[in-house]
Amino acid sequence: MLTYSFTNIGSDPLYIHLYKCIKNDIISGVLTTDMKLPSKRSFAKNLGISTITVENAYAQLQSEGYIYSLPKKGFYVSAIEPVSAQALPVSAPEQETPLSQDRKTGAAVDLVSNRTSIDSFPFSVWAKIIRETISEKRQELMTAPPSGGIMALRRAICEHLKAYRNMDIAPEQIIIGAGTEYLYGLLIQLLGFDKSYAIENPGYRKLLQVYQSHHVTCCPIPVDHEGIDVLSLNQSGADVAHITPSHHFPTGIITSISRRYELLGWAARENGRYIIEDDYDSEFRLTGKPIPPLQSIDHSEKVIYINTFSKSLSSTVRLGYMVLPPQLLERYRQKLHFCSCTVSNFEQYTLAHFLSEGHFEKHINRMRTHYKTVRDELLLAIKKSPFASRIHILEEDAGLHFLMEIDTSLSDHELIERAQKNSIHLACLSEYYFGEEQSRPDHTIVVNYSGLTREQIPEVAKRLQCFFADSI
Numbered sequence: 001m002l003t004y005s006f007t008n009i010g011s012d013p014l015y016i017h018l019y020k021c022i023k024n025d026i027i028s029g030v031l032t033t034d035m036k037l038p039s040k041r042s043f044a045k046n047l048g049i050s051t052i053t054v055e056n057a058y059a060q061l062q063s064e065g066y067i068y069s070l071p072k073k074g075f076y077v078s079a080i081e082p083v084s085a086q087a088l089p090v091s092a093p094e095q096e097t098p099l100s101q102d103r104k105t106g107a108a109v110d111l112v113s114n115r116t117s118i119d120s121f122p123f124s125v126w127a128k129i130i131r132e133t134i135s136e137k138r139q140e141l142m143t144a145p146p147s148g149g150i151m152a153l154r155r156a157i158c159e160h161l162k163a164y165r166n167m168d169i170a171p172e173q174i175i176i177g178a179g180t181e182y183l184y185g186l187l188i189q190l191l192g193f194d195k196s197y198a199i200e201n202p203g204y205r206k207l208l209q210v211y212q213s214h215h216v217t218c219c220p221i222p223v224d225h226e227g228i229d230v231l232s233l234n235q236s237g238a239d240v241a242h243i244t245p246s247h248h249f250p251t252g253i254i255t256s257i258s259r260r261y262e263l264l265g266w267a268a269r270e271n272g273r274y275i276i277e278d279d280y281d282s283e284f285r286l287t288g289k290p291i292p293p294l295q296s297i298d299h300s301e302k303v304i305y306i307n308t309f310s311k312s313l314s315s316t317v318r319l320g321y322m323v324l325p326p327q328l329l330e331r332y333r334q335k336l337h338f339c340s341c342t343v344s345n346f347e348q349y350t351l352a353h354f355l356s357e358g359h360f361e362k363h364i365n366r367m368r369t370h371y372k373t374v375r376d377e378l379l380l381a382i383k384k385s386p387f388a389s390r391i392h393i394l395e396e397d398a399g400l401h402f403l404m405e406i407d408t409s410l411s412d413h414e415l416i417e418r419a420q421k422n423s424i425h426l427a428c429l430s431e432y433y434f435g436e437e438q439s440r441p442d443h444t445i446v447v448n449y450s451g452l453t454r455e456q457i458p459e460v461a462k463r464l465q466c467f468f469a470d471s472i
Contacts, residue, residue, distance in 0.1 A: 002038060004047065014049055015056035022057065026066050026077055037067065037075040068215055078213065107425035109463050114400070115315045115451045120367060125359050126350065133349045140349065145341045148332075149176025149321070153348045156355035157321055165282070166296045167305070169323055175332065178342035179318040180278070180308050184210045186339070187304065187322070190332055191240055191274060198238035200228050202432035202440075204249050207242065220434040223248060227255030230262045241267070242276040246291040249280070250432045250446045252395025252403060260294055267302035274328075275303045281311045281399045283364050286372045301325035309351070311400070311450075312364060319343050319351060371400060374452050381461035387468040400450040403429060406443045408472050415443065415471055422467045 002022075009017040025031045037043070040058065044051040058075055061067045067075050134141070140150075148154065154171040161167040177183040184207070188197075197211050201220035211218040219236040222229045228243050241263065245255035255263075267273045277294045285291060295305040308320035324332055341348075354360050375396065382391060382404070390407035410418070412428040419426040427448075430440035452460065 002043065002046075006047070006049070015053045015060070018047075018049070018053060018057040019060045022061060023066055026061075031077045033077055033079045035077045036073075037077065039074060078215075107420065108423040109456075109460050110425040110451060111445075111447050111449065111460075112425050112427045113451055114311070114448055116311075116313075117451055117453050119453060120370065121314050122359065122363050125363075126354070129350050129353045129357075129359075130346070133346065133353065137349055141345045143345070145345055145348065147337055147339050147341060148172070148174065149341050149343065150345060150348045150352065153352040153355075154321075156352045160355055160360065161323070164290070165279075165293050167293060167323070168296075173323050173326070173329055175322050175324060176341055176343055176348065177320055177322070179310065180280070180306060180320040181206070181210055182342055183306055183320050183322050185214060186336065187276065188214045188216055190328065190336060192272075195239040195272070196237055198228075198233055198236055198241045199434075200243055200248060201434050202250055202429065203434070204244075205432065205434075208434060223251065223253060225253060226259040227253060228259075228263070230259065230266055233263075233266060239270075239272055240274050240276060242278065243294075244278045244280065245294050246279055246282045247285070247399040250401065250403075250427075250429060252399065252401065254291055255294075260297065263294070264298055264300065264302065268300040273302065277303050277305050279305060279307045282307070283312050284368060284371060284399050286368060286375065286397055286399075295323065298325075301327055304328065312360075312367070317347075319347060371450070374449055374454060374457065375402070377454060377457045378447075378449055378452070378460065381457060382464065384461075385465055385468055387472045390472050391468070394444075401446055401448040404445045404447050406445065406468075406472060408443050410443070410471055412442060415445070418470045419467055422463050422470065424463050424467055 002025075004018065004021040006014065006017065012020070022031065022037075031037075037058070038046070040051050040054045044054045047054075058067065062069060062075070066078055068078050069075050151171060153176060154174040157174055158169055158171045161169060175183070175186070177186060188195075188211070193214065193216055196217040196219055198219045198221045199207050199211070200223050202223065203220065208218055208220070219238050221232050221236060221238070221241070227245060227248065228241065233241060243255070243263070245260060245263075247254065263275060267275050275294065275298075279293055282290055282293070293305060295303040302325065304325065305323040306320065307322075309317050310320070379393060379396060379402075382388065382393070385391070392405040392407075394403040394405065396402040406415070408415070412430050415428060416426055427446050429444040429446055430442065432446070433440045
């Protein structure tokens with residue numbers, strides 16, 4: 001029987017302390033995959049605590065994916081694979097740190113994290129709106145919102161999508177949630193745990209982890225120069241395809257219109273098939289017009305549109321939304337009507353005002369100019385390098401990252417080591433592939449510049465110069 005001490009636990013509630021103890025044992029490997037945990041009653045008796053304390057700890061662990069339950073059998077440890085910064089190059093966006101103090105690697109230059117610069121957030125406008133919201137909406141702030149979020153924000157998002165993404169939807173179709181990871185979980189509950197979910201390969205590694213944590217079948221599908229491969233998608237037997245058609249991560253590929261219609265045809269051929277369109281950074285196409293969303297040409301009600309404000313405002317703004325087709329909206333009302341909205345009224349009313357008063361449009365325009373300047377100066381510094389003839393830049397117009405091919409005999413692992421030696425945090429494209437059988441491109445670096453400022457470019461250029469000298 002597991003035994004933990006409950007002395008000197010500080011200010012933590014008992015269930016939080018127990019949750020932390022079990023979580024640490026799972027991460028460290030003391031509790032192994034599929035190991036059965038003690039029953040709530042026997043565990044409580046052994047530890048000298050209440051059954052409700054154990055129940056709350058188990059509930060938190062299960063909600064985070066550390067454990068899973070089997071009906072009438074109990075709780076078991078989930079498969080948690082330890083990952084390193086190299087194995088999982090997509091770093092967590094919850095905290096921001098100065099460029100000179102990368103939180104994970106100690107690197108002076110971080111070209112992996114998708115954080116945003118502190119100077120980029122509209123603090124003064126945001127603070128003013130917060131004060132007005134608290135003064136004018138006291139009653140509304142203390143009233144529980146509908147399951148899908150407050151209507152003022154849903155209307156504001158609806159108007160924004162109509163004006164800038166040509167999406168003709170009703171506010172009721174929008175569901176607000178605390179970040180896209182939470183919304184992914186809602187969609188799994190809505191569409192079914194028995195469904196098979198396809199993701200792009202290469203792709204966003206956290207997405208695979210989300211589906212695995214919910215114990216659903218997840219199929220990585222190859223991506224070619226036009227987008228996700230529909231033939232492979234058909235052969236996989238998948239029911240749901242989770243894709244990023246406007247700006248594939250990490251390759252930057254834009255799904256061609258012919259491929260988009262192929263995908264819509266794939267979804268329409270079978271009942272129960274759906275496409276989740278993740279439009280995560282559509283506001284920041286820096287050249288040409290924004291790519292129209294797949295949802296805007298969907299006439300079969302098969303596309304679920306999902307987006308977030310984490311890229312456009314700040315990586316710490318955990319507010320996302322999804323647009324459900326009418327038939328799925330009705331299913332949502334039947335199956336998940338009891339779910340409380342996970343975003344506070346304070347944040348929702350503040351963002352609604354920010355959108356409806358035109359502040360978001362001004363902010364996006366300013367940020368486009370900022371990011372284009374940073375990107376252009378970074379690319380210019382690379383092109384001025386003595387090694388420029390052995391460097392090839394790809395997909396620089398698609399969004400907030402680009403690819404940099406290097407002509408070198410070094411392996412990707414050696415490139416990352418050389419980068420670390422020069423205090424640069426880098427990720428290679430090969431790290432974003434799933435499965436050993438998939439062929440992986442060598443010597444291609446994914447450069448994310450969203451956290452850089454113009455003032456930092458000289459330092460970045462200096463360190464990249466040293467890196468090129470070591471690597472080429």
